[in-house]
Amino acid sequence: MNETIQNKLIEIEEKFQVKVLYAVESGSRAWGFPSKDSDYDVRFIYIHQLQWYLSIDPQGIGPKRDVIEVPINDLLDISGWEITKALRLFRKSNPPLLEWMRSNIIYFQQYSFIDKLRLLESDVFYPNASLYHYLNMAKNNYREYLQGTEVKIKKYFYVLRPVLACKWIEEYQTVPPISFHELVQTMVPEGELKNEIEHLLKRKITGDELDIEPRIEVINDFLENEIIRLEAYIKTLSIEAEDPTNDLDNLFRNTLKEVWG
Template sequence: MHEIIQQKLVEIEKKHEVKILYAVESGSRAWGFPSKDSNWDVRFIYIHPPEWYLAIDPQGIGEKRDVIEEPINDLLDISGWEITKALRLFRKNNPPLVEWLRSDIIYYQKYAFVDTMRSLESDVFYPNSMLYHYLNMAKNNYREYLSGSEVKIKKYFYVLRPILACKWIEKYNMAPPIGFQELLEDIVPESELKNEVNQLLRRKLAGDEFDIEPRIDVINNFVEYEMERLEEYAKSLNITVEDSTEILNKLFRDTLQEDY
Protein backbone atom coordinates (compact mmCIF):
# COMPACT_ATOMS: atom_id res chain seq x y z
CA MET A 1 0.00 0.00 0.00
CA HIS A 2 2.93 2.31 0.71
CA GLU A 3 4.00 2.14 -2.95
CA ILE A 4 0.46 2.91 -4.15
CA ILE A 5 0.35 5.99 -1.93
CA GLN A 6 3.78 7.14 -3.12
CA GLN A 7 2.67 6.82 -6.74
CA LYS A 8 -0.54 8.72 -6.00
CA LEU A 9 1.44 11.58 -4.48
CA VAL A 10 3.61 11.80 -7.61
CA GLU A 11 0.46 11.89 -9.77
CA ILE A 12 -1.00 14.71 -7.65
CA GLU A 13 2.17 16.78 -8.02
CA LYS A 14 2.08 16.45 -11.81
CA LYS A 15 -1.67 16.95 -12.17
CA HIS A 16 -1.83 20.09 -10.01
CA GLU A 17 1.68 21.43 -10.73
CA VAL A 18 2.63 21.59 -7.07
CA LYS A 19 5.35 20.21 -4.83
CA ILE A 20 4.36 18.13 -1.82
CA LEU A 21 6.35 19.02 1.28
CA TYR A 22 4.95 16.51 3.76
CA ALA A 23 2.56 13.55 3.60
CA VAL A 24 1.41 11.35 6.47
CA GLU A 25 -1.23 8.89 7.60
CA SER A 26 -3.99 10.28 9.79
CA GLY A 27 -7.12 8.78 11.34
CA SER A 28 -7.48 5.40 12.99
CA ARG A 29 -4.28 3.90 11.57
CA ALA A 30 -2.21 6.76 12.94
CA TRP A 31 -4.14 6.68 16.22
CA GLY A 32 -3.34 3.00 16.69
CA PHE A 33 -6.76 1.35 16.47
CA PRO A 34 -7.60 0.57 12.82
CA SER A 35 -10.34 -1.90 11.93
CA LYS A 36 -9.59 -4.62 9.40
CA ASP A 37 -11.61 -2.66 6.81
CA SER A 38 -10.18 0.78 7.63
CA ASN A 39 -9.15 2.78 4.59
CA TRP A 40 -5.92 4.77 4.36
CA ASP A 41 -6.32 8.43 5.35
CA VAL A 42 -3.43 10.32 3.72
CA ARG A 43 -2.97 14.03 4.40
CA PHE A 44 -0.35 16.32 2.89
CA ILE A 45 0.92 19.91 2.70
CA TYR A 46 1.95 21.32 -0.68
CA ILE A 47 3.35 24.48 -2.26
CA HIS A 48 2.77 26.17 -5.64
CA PRO A 49 5.41 27.87 -7.83
CA PRO A 50 6.14 31.54 -6.95
CA GLU A 51 4.01 32.95 -9.79
CA TRP A 52 0.91 31.36 -8.27
CA TYR A 53 1.38 33.58 -5.22
CA LEU A 54 2.35 36.70 -7.20
CA ALA A 55 -1.17 37.50 -8.38
CA ILE A 56 -3.87 40.03 -7.57
CA ASP A 57 -6.33 37.36 -6.42
CA PRO A 58 -5.46 35.82 -3.05
CA GLN A 59 -5.14 32.08 -2.61
CA GLY A 60 -8.28 30.28 -1.53
CA ILE A 61 -10.54 32.55 -3.62
CA GLY A 62 -12.37 31.40 -6.75
CA GLU A 63 -10.31 29.06 -8.89
CA LYS A 64 -7.26 29.49 -6.65
CA ARG A 65 -8.28 26.76 -4.23
CA ASP A 66 -6.11 26.10 -1.21
CA VAL A 67 -7.00 22.42 -0.91
CA ILE A 68 -6.53 19.35 -3.09
CA GLU A 69 -9.09 16.60 -2.57
CA GLU A 70 -8.97 13.34 -4.47
CA PRO A 71 -12.12 11.18 -4.84
CA ILE A 72 -12.56 8.90 -1.83
CA ASN A 73 -12.85 5.15 -2.34
CA ASP A 74 -12.94 2.10 -0.05
CA LEU A 75 -9.16 1.95 -0.03
CA LEU A 76 -7.85 5.50 -0.01
CA ASP A 77 -8.89 8.93 1.30
CA ILE A 78 -6.26 11.49 0.28
CA SER A 79 -6.32 15.27 0.53
CA GLY A 80 -3.97 18.17 1.24
CA TRP A 81 -3.68 21.79 2.28
CA GLU A 82 -1.74 24.51 0.48
CA ILE A 83 1.16 25.79 2.59
CA THR A 84 -0.25 29.21 3.50
CA LYS A 85 -3.56 27.65 4.53
CA ALA A 86 -1.64 25.14 6.66
CA LEU A 87 0.41 27.89 8.30
CA ARG A 88 -2.67 30.00 9.05
CA LEU A 89 -4.26 26.99 10.72
CA PHE A 90 -1.00 26.26 12.54
CA ARG A 91 -1.08 29.83 13.88
CA LYS A 92 -4.47 28.95 15.40
CA ASN A 93 -3.05 25.71 16.87
CA ASN A 94 -5.37 23.63 14.68
CA PRO A 95 -5.53 20.16 16.32
CA PRO A 96 -5.84 18.02 13.14
CA LEU A 97 -2.77 19.77 11.69
CA VAL A 98 -0.83 19.30 14.93
CA GLU A 99 -1.74 15.61 14.75
CA TRP A 100 -0.28 15.42 11.23
CA LEU A 101 2.99 16.70 12.65
CA ARG A 102 2.93 13.88 15.23
CA SER A 103 2.04 11.00 12.93
CA ASP A 104 4.46 8.08 13.03
CA ILE A 105 3.45 6.98 9.51
CA ILE A 106 5.27 9.42 7.22
CA TYR A 107 5.06 8.90 3.46
CA TYR A 108 7.13 11.89 2.41
CA GLN A 109 9.00 14.80 3.96
CA LYS A 110 11.00 17.41 2.06
CA TYR A 111 13.47 19.99 3.34
CA ALA A 112 13.32 21.53 6.81
CA PHE A 113 9.76 22.85 6.56
CA VAL A 114 8.01 20.41 8.88
CA ASP A 115 10.90 20.19 11.33
CA THR A 116 10.73 23.98 11.66
CA MET A 117 6.98 23.82 12.23
CA ARG A 118 7.49 21.27 14.98
CA SER A 119 10.08 23.54 16.62
CA LEU A 120 7.52 26.36 16.67
CA GLU A 121 4.72 24.37 18.32
CA SER A 122 5.26 25.91 21.73
CA ASP A 123 4.96 29.39 20.18
CA VAL A 124 1.46 28.71 18.86
CA PHE A 125 0.17 26.29 21.51
CA TYR A 126 -3.20 27.47 22.79
CA PRO A 127 -4.73 24.95 25.22
CA ASN A 128 -8.18 26.56 25.21
CA SER A 129 -8.91 25.89 21.54
CA MET A 130 -7.34 22.44 21.60
CA LEU A 131 -9.29 21.40 24.69
CA TYR A 132 -12.58 22.50 23.18
CA HIS A 133 -11.80 20.71 19.92
CA TYR A 134 -11.23 17.37 21.62
CA LEU A 135 -13.99 17.88 24.17
CA ASN A 136 -16.58 18.65 21.48
CA MET A 137 -15.40 15.62 19.52
CA ALA A 138 -15.91 13.41 22.58
CA LYS A 139 -19.35 14.88 23.37
CA ASN A 140 -20.63 14.58 19.80
CA ASN A 141 -19.47 10.99 19.43
CA TYR A 142 -20.86 10.10 22.85
CA ARG A 143 -24.30 11.46 22.01
CA GLU A 144 -24.35 9.68 18.66
CA TYR A 145 -22.99 6.28 19.66
CA LEU A 146 -22.76 5.69 23.40
CA SER A 147 -25.69 7.28 25.22
CA GLY A 148 -28.07 4.29 25.23
CA SER A 149 -28.19 1.02 27.15
CA GLU A 150 -26.83 -0.72 24.05
CA VAL A 151 -24.08 1.02 22.12
CA LYS A 152 -21.84 0.83 19.07
CA ILE A 153 -19.10 -0.48 21.24
CA LYS A 154 -16.13 0.06 18.91
CA LYS A 155 -17.03 3.76 18.96
CA TYR A 156 -15.75 3.95 22.54
CA PHE A 157 -12.32 4.70 21.07
CA TYR A 158 -13.65 7.78 19.28
CA VAL A 159 -14.76 9.14 22.65
CA LEU A 160 -11.95 7.86 24.85
CA ARG A 161 -9.14 9.17 22.68
CA PRO A 162 -10.28 12.83 22.75
CA ILE A 163 -11.00 12.57 26.49
CA LEU A 164 -7.49 11.26 27.14
CA ALA A 165 -6.08 13.98 24.86
CA CYS A 166 -7.81 16.61 27.01
CA LYS A 167 -6.41 15.08 30.17
CA TRP A 168 -2.92 15.07 28.60
CA ILE A 169 -3.24 18.80 27.83
CA GLU A 170 -4.39 19.42 31.39
CA LYS A 171 -1.50 17.38 32.83
CA TYR A 172 1.37 18.58 30.64
CA ASN A 173 0.16 21.87 29.09
CA MET A 174 1.22 20.69 25.66
CA ALA A 175 -0.31 19.03 22.61
CA PRO A 176 -1.04 15.33 23.12
CA PRO A 177 0.66 12.46 21.30
CA ILE A 178 -1.28 10.93 18.43
CA GLY A 179 -1.13 7.29 19.57
CA PHE A 180 -4.01 5.99 21.67
CA GLN A 181 -1.86 3.44 23.51
CA GLU A 182 0.59 6.11 24.66
CA LEU A 183 -2.27 8.24 25.98
CA LEU A 184 -3.84 5.28 27.75
CA GLU A 185 -0.63 4.16 29.42
CA ASP A 186 0.21 7.64 30.68
CA ILE A 187 -3.21 8.91 31.71
CA VAL A 188 -5.13 5.88 33.03
CA PRO A 189 -3.75 4.03 36.08
CA GLU A 190 -4.04 0.27 36.45
CA SER A 191 -7.71 -0.33 37.17
CA GLU A 192 -10.89 -2.03 36.01
CA LEU A 193 -11.32 0.83 33.54
CA LYS A 194 -7.91 0.25 31.96
CA ASN A 195 -8.51 -3.51 31.80
CA GLU A 196 -11.81 -3.01 29.98
CA VAL A 197 -10.30 -0.56 27.50
CA ASN A 198 -7.34 -2.85 26.79
CA GLN A 199 -9.70 -5.77 26.23
CA LEU A 200 -11.68 -3.74 23.68
CA LEU A 201 -8.46 -2.63 21.99
CA ARG A 202 -7.23 -6.22 21.65
CA ARG A 203 -10.54 -7.22 20.08
CA LYS A 204 -10.50 -4.33 17.64
CA LEU A 205 -6.91 -4.89 16.54
CA ALA A 206 -7.63 -8.61 16.10
CA GLY A 207 -10.35 -7.73 13.60
CA ASP A 208 -13.23 -8.70 15.86
CA GLU A 209 -16.37 -7.30 14.21
CA PHE A 210 -18.40 -6.08 17.15
CA ASP A 211 -21.05 -3.42 16.94
CA ILE A 212 -24.17 -3.19 19.12
CA GLU A 213 -23.56 -4.58 22.60
CA PRO A 214 -24.54 -3.66 26.17
CA ARG A 215 -22.78 -0.54 27.36
CA ILE A 216 -19.72 -0.94 29.57
CA ASP A 217 -20.66 1.00 32.68
CA VAL A 218 -17.13 1.56 33.97
CA ILE A 219 -16.18 3.26 30.67
CA ASN A 220 -19.40 5.24 30.38
CA ASN A 221 -19.11 6.47 33.96
CA PHE A 222 -15.52 7.61 33.35
CA VAL A 223 -16.43 9.39 30.13
CA GLU A 224 -19.49 11.14 31.57
CA TYR A 225 -17.58 12.35 34.62
CA GLU A 226 -14.60 13.58 32.61
CA MET A 227 -16.68 15.39 29.99
CA GLU A 228 -18.39 17.41 32.71
CA ARG A 229 -15.19 18.04 34.66
CA LEU A 230 -13.14 19.00 31.61
CA GLU A 231 -15.84 21.41 30.47
CA GLU A 232 -15.41 23.34 33.72
CA TYR A 233 -11.63 23.16 33.48
CA ALA A 234 -11.65 24.56 29.94
CA LYS A 235 -13.86 27.46 31.06
CA SER A 236 -11.39 28.31 33.83
CA LEU A 237 -8.46 28.90 31.46
CA ASN A 238 -7.56 32.43 30.49
CA ILE A 239 -4.50 32.23 28.27
CA THR A 240 -3.25 34.45 25.46
CA VAL A 241 -0.71 33.59 22.79
CA GLU A 242 1.68 35.99 21.08
CA ASP A 243 1.14 36.62 17.38
CA SER A 244 3.41 34.30 15.39
CA THR A 245 2.54 35.72 11.96
CA GLU A 246 5.97 37.13 11.14
CA ILE A 247 7.74 33.92 12.08
CA LEU A 248 5.37 31.91 9.90
CA ASN A 249 5.65 34.41 7.04
CA LYS A 250 9.39 33.86 7.09
CA LEU A 251 8.95 30.10 7.10
CA PHE A 252 6.69 30.37 4.04
CA ARG A 253 9.15 32.60 2.15
CA ASP A 254 12.13 30.43 3.06
CA THR A 255 10.32 27.29 1.91
CA LEU A 256 9.24 28.92 -1.35
CA GLN A 257 12.80 30.01 -2.03
CA GLU A 258 14.20 26.59 -1.13
CA ASP A 259 11.74 24.74 -3.38
CA TYR A 260 11.95 27.00 -6.38
Protein backbone atom coordinates in the same frame (compact mmCIF):
# COMPACT_ATOMS: atom_id res chain seq x y z
CA MET B 1 -0.16 0.30 -0.44
CA ASN B 2 2.86 2.44 0.37
CA GLU B 3 3.94 2.36 -3.27
CA THR B 4 0.40 3.21 -4.40
CA ILE B 5 0.34 6.23 -2.11
CA GLN B 6 3.78 7.38 -3.29
CA ASN B 7 2.67 7.15 -6.91
CA LYS B 8 -0.53 9.05 -6.15
CA LEU B 9 1.48 11.87 -4.56
CA ILE B 10 3.71 12.08 -7.65
CA GLU B 11 0.59 12.26 -9.82
CA ILE B 12 -0.73 15.11 -7.69
CA GLU B 13 2.53 17.06 -8.04
CA GLU B 14 2.44 16.70 -11.81
CA LYS B 15 -1.26 17.41 -12.26
CA PHE B 16 -1.42 20.49 -10.03
CA GLN B 17 2.15 21.74 -10.59
CA VAL B 18 2.94 21.73 -6.88
CA LYS B 19 5.50 20.18 -4.55
CA VAL B 20 4.35 17.96 -1.73
CA LEU B 21 6.29 18.87 1.40
CA TYR B 22 4.95 16.30 3.84
CA ALA B 23 2.48 13.41 3.67
CA VAL B 24 1.34 11.15 6.51
CA GLU B 25 -1.29 8.71 7.65
CA SER B 26 -4.02 10.12 9.87
CA GLY B 27 -7.08 8.58 11.50
CA SER B 28 -7.33 5.16 13.13
CA ARG B 29 -4.14 3.73 11.64
CA ALA B 30 -2.08 6.61 13.01
CA TRP B 31 -3.94 6.53 16.32
CA GLY B 32 -3.11 2.85 16.79
CA PHE B 33 -6.53 1.18 16.57
CA PRO B 34 -7.18 0.24 12.93
CA SER B 35 -9.79 -2.35 12.07
CA LYS B 36 -9.23 -5.06 9.49
CA ASP B 37 -11.28 -3.03 7.02
CA SER B 38 -9.86 0.42 7.88
CA ASP B 39 -9.08 2.56 4.86
CA TYR B 40 -5.95 4.69 4.46
CA ASP B 41 -6.39 8.36 5.39
CA VAL B 42 -3.50 10.21 3.75
CA ARG B 43 -3.03 13.90 4.49
CA PHE B 44 -0.40 16.19 3.00
CA ILE B 45 0.90 19.76 2.84
CA TYR B 46 1.96 21.22 -0.50
CA ILE B 47 3.31 24.43 -2.01
CA HIS B 48 2.51 26.08 -5.35
CA GLN B 49 4.98 27.78 -7.65
CA LEU B 50 5.88 31.42 -7.09
CA GLN B 51 3.53 32.88 -9.70
CA TRP B 52 0.52 31.28 -8.01
CA TYR B 53 1.14 33.50 -4.98
CA LEU B 54 1.97 36.66 -7.01
CA SER B 55 -1.58 37.33 -8.08
CA ILE B 56 -4.23 39.97 -7.40
CA ASP B 57 -6.63 37.20 -6.35
CA PRO B 58 -6.01 35.74 -2.88
CA GLN B 59 -5.50 32.01 -2.50
CA GLY B 60 -8.41 29.97 -1.23
CA ILE B 61 -11.00 31.85 -3.29
CA GLY B 62 -12.62 30.80 -6.56
CA PRO B 63 -10.35 28.77 -8.84
CA LYS B 64 -7.40 29.27 -6.46
CA ARG B 65 -8.46 26.58 -4.01
CA ASP B 66 -6.20 25.94 -1.05
CA VAL B 67 -7.01 22.23 -0.81
CA ILE B 68 -6.40 19.27 -3.10
CA GLU B 69 -8.80 16.36 -2.77
CA VAL B 70 -8.49 13.09 -4.65
CA PRO B 71 -11.72 11.13 -5.25
CA ILE B 72 -12.20 8.71 -2.38
CA ASN B 73 -12.40 4.97 -2.98
CA ASP B 74 -13.05 2.11 -0.55
CA LEU B 75 -9.41 1.86 0.43
CA LEU B 76 -7.82 5.30 0.03
CA ASP B 77 -8.84 8.78 1.20
CA ILE B 78 -6.22 11.38 0.26
CA SER B 79 -6.33 15.16 0.58
CA GLY B 80 -3.96 18.04 1.27
CA TRP B 81 -3.69 21.64 2.43
CA GLU B 82 -1.79 24.40 0.65
CA ILE B 83 1.08 25.70 2.79
CA THR B 84 -0.38 29.10 3.72
CA LYS B 85 -3.66 27.45 4.74
CA ALA B 86 -1.68 25.00 6.88
CA LEU B 87 0.29 27.83 8.49
CA ARG B 88 -2.84 29.81 9.29
CA LEU B 89 -4.32 26.73 10.94
CA PHE B 90 -1.05 26.09 12.77
CA ARG B 91 -1.29 29.63 14.14
CA LYS B 92 -4.63 28.58 15.69
CA SER B 93 -3.19 25.31 17.11
CA ASN B 94 -5.40 23.29 14.77
CA PRO B 95 -5.49 19.79 16.34
CA PRO B 96 -5.73 17.74 13.10
CA LEU B 97 -2.64 19.51 11.75
CA LEU B 98 -0.77 18.99 15.03
CA GLU B 99 -1.69 15.30 14.79
CA TRP B 100 -0.29 15.11 11.24
CA MET B 101 2.98 16.49 12.60
CA ARG B 102 3.08 13.63 15.13
CA SER B 103 2.08 10.77 12.87
CA ASN B 104 4.56 7.90 12.94
CA ILE B 105 3.45 6.77 9.46
CA ILE B 106 5.20 9.18 7.11
CA TYR B 107 4.75 8.54 3.40
CA PHE B 108 6.71 11.47 2.04
CA GLN B 109 8.86 14.31 3.36
CA GLN B 110 11.16 16.69 1.53
CA TYR B 111 12.76 20.07 2.19
CA SER B 112 13.10 21.57 5.66
CA PHE B 113 9.55 22.86 6.13
CA ILE B 114 8.12 20.34 8.56
CA ASP B 115 11.25 20.25 10.74
CA LYS B 116 11.20 24.04 11.06
CA LEU B 117 7.48 24.01 11.77
CA ARG B 118 8.02 21.56 14.62
CA LEU B 119 10.57 23.94 16.15
CA LEU B 120 7.87 26.61 16.40
CA GLU B 121 5.26 24.36 18.00
CA SER B 122 6.03 25.03 21.65
CA ASP B 123 5.85 28.80 21.09
CA VAL B 124 2.62 28.63 19.11
CA PHE B 125 0.63 25.95 20.95
CA TYR B 126 -2.61 27.34 22.39
CA PRO B 127 -4.17 24.81 24.81
CA ASN B 128 -7.66 26.34 24.70
CA ALA B 129 -8.11 25.63 20.99
CA SER B 130 -7.16 21.97 21.30
CA LEU B 131 -9.24 21.48 24.44
CA TYR B 132 -12.36 22.86 22.78
CA HIS B 133 -11.76 20.73 19.67
CA TYR B 134 -11.28 17.46 21.53
CA LEU B 135 -14.04 18.08 24.07
CA ASN B 136 -16.58 18.90 21.35
CA MET B 137 -15.55 15.77 19.48
CA ALA B 138 -16.02 13.67 22.61
CA LYS B 139 -19.39 15.21 23.45
CA ASN B 140 -20.77 14.81 19.94
CA ASN B 141 -19.66 11.19 19.59
CA TYR B 142 -20.83 10.31 23.09
CA ARG B 143 -24.25 11.83 22.51
CA GLU B 144 -24.66 10.14 19.13
CA TYR B 145 -23.33 6.65 19.82
CA LEU B 146 -22.95 5.76 23.50
CA GLN B 147 -26.04 6.75 25.47
CA GLY B 148 -28.29 3.72 24.99
CA THR B 149 -28.32 0.48 26.94
CA GLU B 150 -26.83 -1.06 23.78
CA VAL B 151 -24.24 0.96 21.89
CA LYS B 152 -21.92 0.90 18.88
CA ILE B 153 -19.07 -0.48 20.90
CA LYS B 154 -16.25 0.58 18.56
CA LYS B 155 -17.31 4.20 19.01
CA TYR B 156 -15.85 4.12 22.52
CA PHE B 157 -12.47 4.81 20.94
CA TYR B 158 -13.76 7.98 19.29
CA VAL B 159 -14.81 9.34 22.67
CA LEU B 160 -12.03 7.94 24.84
CA ARG B 161 -9.27 9.31 22.66
CA PRO B 162 -10.39 12.97 22.70
CA VAL B 163 -11.19 12.80 26.43
CA LEU B 164 -7.72 11.43 27.18
CA ALA B 165 -6.20 14.06 24.89
CA CYS B 166 -7.95 16.74 26.95
CA LYS B 167 -6.62 15.21 30.15
CA TRP B 168 -3.10 15.23 28.67
CA ILE B 169 -3.36 18.91 27.76
CA GLU B 170 -4.70 19.73 31.21
CA GLU B 171 -1.83 17.85 32.85
CA TYR B 172 1.11 18.82 30.65
CA GLN B 173 -0.02 21.90 28.65
CA THR B 174 1.48 20.36 25.51
CA VAL B 175 0.20 18.73 22.34
CA PRO B 176 -1.03 15.23 23.22
CA PRO B 177 0.58 12.17 21.61
CA ILE B 178 -1.16 10.71 18.59
CA SER B 179 -0.90 7.15 19.93
CA PHE B 180 -4.02 5.97 21.74
CA HIS B 181 -1.96 3.36 23.58
CA GLU B 182 0.37 6.05 24.96
CA LEU B 183 -2.59 8.14 26.12
CA VAL B 184 -4.10 5.16 27.92
CA GLN B 185 -0.82 4.16 29.55
CA THR B 186 -0.13 7.70 30.77
CA MET B 187 -3.57 9.05 31.66
CA VAL B 188 -5.53 6.01 32.93
CA PRO B 189 -4.52 4.52 36.29
CA GLU B 190 -4.27 0.79 36.80
CA GLY B 191 -7.58 -0.84 37.56
CA GLU B 192 -10.88 -1.94 36.09
CA LEU B 193 -11.24 0.98 33.69
CA LYS B 194 -7.81 0.46 32.16
CA ASN B 195 -8.39 -3.29 31.90
CA GLU B 196 -11.67 -2.78 30.04
CA ILE B 197 -10.11 -0.26 27.63
CA GLU B 198 -7.14 -2.50 26.88
CA HIS B 199 -9.41 -5.53 26.36
CA LEU B 200 -11.55 -3.53 23.93
CA LEU B 201 -8.44 -2.34 22.09
CA LYS B 202 -7.16 -5.90 21.65
CA ARG B 203 -10.51 -6.99 20.26
CA LYS B 204 -10.56 -4.16 17.74
CA ILE B 205 -7.01 -4.70 16.52
CA THR B 206 -7.44 -8.47 16.17
CA GLY B 207 -10.46 -7.92 13.96
CA ASP B 208 -13.37 -8.73 16.28
CA GLU B 209 -16.66 -7.31 15.09
CA LEU B 210 -17.45 -4.49 17.48
CA ASP B 211 -20.98 -3.58 16.50
CA ILE B 212 -24.00 -3.28 18.81
CA GLU B 213 -23.35 -4.61 22.32
CA PRO B 214 -24.39 -3.75 25.88
CA ARG B 215 -22.73 -0.58 27.08
CA ILE B 216 -19.65 -0.91 29.28
CA GLU B 217 -20.68 0.84 32.47
CA VAL B 218 -17.21 1.55 33.85
CA ILE B 219 -16.21 3.30 30.61
CA ASN B 220 -19.49 5.20 30.32
CA ASP B 221 -19.22 6.41 33.91
CA PHE B 222 -15.67 7.59 33.30
CA LEU B 223 -16.61 9.43 30.10
CA GLU B 224 -19.69 11.11 31.56
CA ASN B 225 -17.78 12.34 34.62
CA GLU B 226 -14.78 13.55 32.61
CA ILE B 227 -16.87 15.40 30.04
CA ILE B 228 -18.67 17.30 32.82
CA ARG B 229 -15.41 18.02 34.64
CA LEU B 230 -13.58 19.15 31.51
CA GLU B 231 -16.41 21.49 30.55
CA ALA B 232 -16.02 23.20 33.90
CA TYR B 233 -12.22 23.25 33.63
CA ILE B 234 -12.20 24.92 30.21
CA LYS B 235 -14.32 27.78 31.54
CA THR B 236 -11.55 28.64 34.01
CA LEU B 237 -8.88 29.09 31.35
CA SER B 238 -7.64 32.44 30.11
CA ILE B 239 -4.38 31.49 28.41
CA GLU B 240 -3.07 33.87 25.78
CA ALA B 241 -0.45 33.10 23.15
CA GLU B 242 1.89 35.52 21.41
CA ASP B 243 1.19 36.24 17.76
CA PRO B 244 3.54 34.01 15.70
CA THR B 245 2.57 35.51 12.32
CA ASN B 246 5.98 37.05 11.60
CA ASP B 247 7.77 33.74 12.17
CA LEU B 248 5.22 31.88 10.03
CA ASP B 249 5.51 34.46 7.24
CA ASN B 250 9.27 33.96 7.24
CA LEU B 251 8.89 30.19 7.18
CA PHE B 252 6.57 30.45 4.19
CA ARG B 253 8.91 32.77 2.28
CA ASN B 254 11.99 30.70 3.05
CA THR B 255 10.23 27.50 1.99
CA LEU B 256 9.15 29.14 -1.27
CA LYS B 257 12.79 30.02 -1.98
CA GLU B 258 14.08 26.60 -0.94
CA VAL B 259 11.63 24.71 -3.14
CA TRP B 260 11.52 26.88 -6.24
CA GLY B 261 14.75 28.90 -6.03
